[in-house]
Amino acid sequence: MTDNPMNTIVTDWCIVSVMEGMDRIGEVIWGTIVDDMTCRFATGDYLCTSQIIKFNSSNQLITTSSGSLYQVIGKGKKAIIDFDDFELLRNGFSPEMINQLNLAPNDYFH
Numbered sequence: 533m534t535d536n537p538m539n540t541i542v543t544d545w546c547i548v549s550v551m552e553g554m555d556r557i558g559e560v561i562w563g564t565i566v567d568d569m570t571c572r573f574a575t576g577d578y579l580c581t582s583q584i585i586k587f588n589s590s591n592q593l594i595t596t597s598s599g600s601l602y603q604v605i606g607k608g609k610k611a612i613i614d615f616d617d618f619e620l621l622r623n624g625f626s627p628e629m630i631n632q633l634n635l636a637p638n639d640y641f642h
Contacts, residue, residue: 539601541566542579545608547587548627552615558583561594561602562611562621570600578624 545563549556561581565573573579582598594602611627613620620630 539570540568540573540579541603541605543605545604545606546611546627547584547608548621549610549612550615550618550621551612557615560584560621561596561604562627563604563608566605578626580622580624 542561542563543566545561547559548562549559551557560583561579563579565575565577565579567575579602581594581600581602582596584594585597586595588594592604594604596602609627611631613627613630614634617625617630617634620633621627625633
């Protein structure tokens with residue numbers, strides 16, 4: 533462990549609760565990369581993390597189940613998506629975009 537524990541800095545972030553029916557499966561962070569000391573992400577890339585296991589609100593540090601550490605800056609949002617839509621989140625669709633897709637009529641994209 534280094535003296536500087538921050539691996540990745542994220543802005544415009546959201547804690548997304550992933551639901552299956554009425555059951556919450558877990559929570560992830562979705563946001564935009566400001567800086568990544570692990571060189572996994574470029575500045576401006578979107579990020580969807582593995583499951584959050586610890587959120588220290590005093591210093592805005594979040595640890596995920598993969599062992600990654602994220603510092604979130606600014607005020608975050610909360611969102612809920614259905615497990616069926618999780619792949620969309622992982623592929624770069626924001627929670628807001630997913631909700632808009634779900635509100636569109638079924639024949640809108642055909």
